[in-house]
Amino acid sequence: MNKKNGRPPLAYRNHAFFDSADARPLRILSEYLEPRAHFQREKIRETIVFFGSARVTEDGPLAHFYQDARTLAGMLTEWSSTLEKPACRFVVCTGGGPGIMEAANRGAAEAGGKTIGLNIGLPFEQFPNPYITDSLSFEFHYFFMRKFWFAYLSKALIVFPGGFGTMDELFEILTLVQTKKLKKKMTVILYGSSFWKEVVNFDALVKYGTIAAEDMNLFQFADTPESAFNILRGTLSTQEIAQGASPDAEVPAIAHTTTPQEPA
Secondary structure: OOOOOOOOOOHHHOHHHHOOHHHHHHHHHHHHHHHHHHHHHOOEOOEEEEEOOOOOOOOOOOHHHHHHHHHHHHHHHHHHOOOOOOOEOOEEEEOOOOOHHHHHHHHHHHOOOOEEEEEEOOOOOOOOOOOOOHHHEEEEOOHHHHHHHHHHHEEEEEEOOOOHHHHHHHHHHHHHHHOOOOOOOOEEEEEOHHHHHHHOOHHHHHHOOOOOHHHHHHOEEEOOHHHHHHHHHHHHHOHHHHHOOOHHHOOOOOOOOOOOOOOO
């Protein structure tokens, strides 16, 4: 009850209600609508997603992966800036945290581009890095909504060495591509072939028949920023640029606008 005028709060301003189980569908929907509105305003058309460990540091034992992610993100951002476009093409997008995510956001920012961070609220590790474009830094509660935005605008995925989270994200994307739930083309690069071939025995999956031999064509390996860049430039420069984003990769237009004082 509002003590000033004796009225109960409006439902959409009732924080107790929005924090309740009854309002969970509204919280889920907000994690779709709020990022969509930002992407529209910033004219984000497509993304290139970087996955990888939050524990990789600039000066640690896997520092070369940090530097490679930073270099590759810069190369892609410089290349995308040369494309004829009414909107931002192939914007570097990460999970928004430290490690490989920071390195990719950093490389894109240093190259003068916009850069996206899809952060997730966790009790450790996951705090937004300082290289994300302010208007494109998001905080998610629901992992599945965060994953939706990774997949929805992405035309390519570069996966650096990582742990459980990286594995989860990689195999979800591979599943969507394998089952054709993603109708658009998706280039998937596993960066660091020795790491990936040691920790995941893809050949054994084929041997035991749990995946088809042709599923090995769903991804490629790269070991240098230059080789990864050449793969991406080759796959993205022909059909994708000639035809533009596929319909399911475009951010839908908002039919009308509202003011902060009068939500729809």
